[in-house]
Amino acid sequence: MMNPATFASYACVPNRTRGRRLPEEESRTRSVFQRDRDRIIHSGAFRKLQYKTQVFVYHEGDYYRTRLTHSVEVAQIARSISRQLQLNEDLAEAVALAHDLGHTPFGHAGEDALKESMEGHGGFDHNEQTFRILTLLEERYAAFDGLNLTWETLEGVAKHNGPVTNPRDSLKTFCREFDLELDSHASMEAQVAALADDIAYVNHDLADGLRAQLFTIDELLDLPMLGRLFHQVRESHPRIDEGRLVHEVIRRLIDAMVNDLLQETKRRLEDHAPDSADAVRAQSGPLVAFSEQMRKDIETLRSFLFQRMYRHYQVNRITSKARRVLKQLFQVYLDEPNCLPHDWQSKLDISASQSQRARIVADYVAGMTDRYALESHETLFNPYIRL
Template sequence: MLDPRLRSDPHASRGRRHGEDAAGPRGPRDAFQRDRDRIIHSVAFRRLRHKTQVFVAPDGDHYRVRLTHSLEVAQIGRAMARTLGLNEDLTEALCLAHDLGHPPFGHAGEDALEAAVADAGGFDHNGHALRILTLLESPYPGHEGLNLTWETLEGLAKHNGPVAAPGWALAAVDAEHALALASHASLEAQLAAIADDIAYDNHDVDDGLRAGILDLDALLAVPIVARHWRAIEARHPGLDLARKRAALVRDMIGTMVGDVIAETRARIAAAGVETVDEVRAAGRTLVGFSPALAAEERALKQFLYANLYDSAPLQPIREGAKAVVTGLAEALIARPELLPEGWARGEGETARRRGIADYIAGMTDPFAIARHEAWIGPVALEAKF
């Protein structure tokens, strides 16, 4: 395990933006455990079950959605945190919340929403996640937002590294509760970021093969895949194809996790950091793949972009999804009465358009389709995989 001083301590938290009344039953939970539980119990988290990961929801029941992806990221992140002796609860909270800001239809929906409200500052899913947690999701009587700890908000803001030029949503959160955006985040936040990479690299292989979009022979030309496939065949000669594919995904996850653990220990030793504050001031990411595995992982990502995310079978669905989100934004801009009460925040056209973006971003795939059909016309997004 790492030096215990590198572990984020809930009892040394920089606190919450709003003071909280301790009255009422709370249970034996520390600050990071409460953050995790608030995220799990949030409406935004429940909505992830009907939001696209790669395949639009109507494509089938067996494909990942944002909710199942987030749970898988949390499992991977927590396992690494436990082995390294870092705070499992903070890691899990960050993993579970990292995709809360995604609009319907995944990156296709985000691209459409960004374009639709470009003149109001645009849209960014990471900044929107912070906006949800600090403003839009407000179940408590004494304050807006979920009032999460500084460490959780910081980790979500910077899990991919320092933020030199925050968009308007993240800048607004930072102005109210400064998150030290120029520095790196905790080791737990860095773990959450790479757990996300490990999960979607491997589970998108699984879903792509299941859908028949990825060709196994082409996939086996990717070095990391070929290496593991040969090892599986050597261990289990004659194993049927479905189980070999499952073993492939499982073994690649295990290899990536083991590599991150070893590389992180080596980087921390080389950097000489001994405290959480020194991690933030290190000037580099301390959690990551070794150079050799990083090269293999990049090659896998390049293959997935060329053969899955940008593949011909998915393009018509993505264009259709963009059209749905664009149509909803145009309808709400042209007909302000369609926006439900409470979504218009502030005065002026910029505030109104940001309220429209908030409303659309909160939609699930089925709800967005239903609103489009009610306001504009029929939608046909189902693919035959």
Template sequence: MRARSPCASDPAASKGRQHLEAVGETRGPRTAFQRDRDRIIHSIAFRRLRHKTQVFVAPDGDHFRVRLTHSLEVAQIGRTIARALGLDEDLTEALCLAHDIGHPPFGHAGEDALTEALAHAGGFDHNGHTLRVLTYLEAPYPRWRGLNLTWETLEGLAKHNGPVTRPGWEMAMVDQGYPLQLSSHASLEAQVAAVSDDIAYDNHDIDDGLRAGLIDFDELLTVPLVRAGWEEVLRRYPDVETGRLRAELIRQQIGKMVNDVIEETRRNIRESGVSTVADVRAAGRTLASFSGALASQEHELKSFMYARLYHHPRQLEAAALARQIISGLFAAYDADPGGLPTEWQQDLPDSPDGRARHIADFIAGMTDRYAIGCYRRLVGDIALPEGF
């Protein structure tokens, strides 16, 4: 077993939870971070990820990724990196599994529509909404709202992409009730979760884009990082039909990125001189990262993916329809809250901002297919392209 790094988060030294829990309420021999991971997995919000957009809106194909499968893939990559670096795997996994829980239906298109609808009430941010879901909207316990996760898990979700200097209203409200030191960097486990997210979607979106026919393989090979990986695969398997090697290309590329992050992070830790978790937070820079050379290549890959996949005409058409659905739902509920489920009507705030945020909370929790059904019931029919 690899030795535990002195920079690893220690569940026994956790800053604790916002609400005190009696010892007798602890079920099973688990660490604090293991309990966080399990609470996330058992949450309603986590289950909803199986019907929320990753790249393709409400995909018909059984083999396309959704938020749930993406989160599982991020967790697998995150645990691999954390294990190699001697970090806490359970905290890393919890952060990977929960990082997308705040996404509304239809991914970024849905988020854009909610941001516009809440322009007068502080906007909408999926990262801040993740914290709102986990600290307020999920309510499975009898004495408090939220999952009562540890400070380290909430901090990591807030800051896994770096310090937050201008938090939106959702994150600001959580921070006000349970300060998360937003101006500092997060733990190495949170930083690993962030780079694992990049590795997962960089590669798995290629897989889905090829499967959907939106990415041309020959064009993909113009990306230097991919071209080098493909040439390596062909050298390794010269006698295998090339059509069977595309999955190997994805695996090879993930492995290259994972190994690069492990080596670069070790080098950064060495050169920065950090030796405690507190040192990591005070380092003033991200330590878990790609090397400079691979970061440049990864940026080129992202540019290609935006041009060829994320901004593909079919994707833009789907995004426009998705924004129409979310905007239409918000307007319908705002005009007549009687369309909300009874329990949501009962908690409707009186203030305009509070009302708007309440409606957005409800819509953000929807799955793609539920949102489509609600739109058709409350607003009217909508013609959706095949595969939507």
């Protein structure tokens, strides 16, 4: 375990954790945050991320990122940044690995489908779903539901995008018993994980979009940073092939974003001089941040991806199909709960309201992988498939 003396004063130190909702005897060989990370990695929801996609459906190519590879990339970037800032790498990694557990199959298209299906039943949000998985839906341990993670990890998952002003039911109910102080900012480690997520997804979506031929290198040359980086690499390596060229540019772009974040964060730390993790939480704004210019540049890249990738007609066809699949699955299971697996049927109390039944169906459908959702839809809707 890392020596507490090596942590900055504003880091979350394991021996000063606020503990777990249900007290446990802690490990002799792992810190509390290492243990949280390991529980997340061994969860069923984490394994399913292998077959949950960001933009492309799982069978479209082995090289496209999945939710699992994305989470690993986020964790790697978060650890690297945390080491430079003398933060708790294990906590940053735990938050990074957990942040996407609540995503539905088929990425944002799947989430849109469940949002529409859950209208009038409390709604659906992937961040709340992540929290439900971590605190309720994982059934692995004899003594409790969920993973019984530390206060700091749960806080980081709940607040990694900032204070939560209008918490949904699951988070609100949990906080009555184990207050995560939703109106304050999260730890430095959680803030790092949030921006590591931004760095990872912008860069890997650029790479995946080029691989899928949704846009070309020439179309990227006028975008912030990219034109200069492509020119630099081609000048240094004039005979480089396109595959290596793209990888080298993406590598340098990630490096530029990380270095900018480190410089801006160190500047803010000097200005505000927090002397504890709680002092970080009490700030009026985040301390981990990009410079204003980098923030604008990243927003320009996002806008390009939105127009040229996420709204490309080929992607629209995929997302249209995905929405129909999930909405139809949801409706069948809500109308005919006897079609659910037995262990999920057992969760349905005969006195449950329609909204309570809808929540259980949403939990089941959200937990599907792309592949399982397509297979389930085929089984239920294709009359020529053997049952």
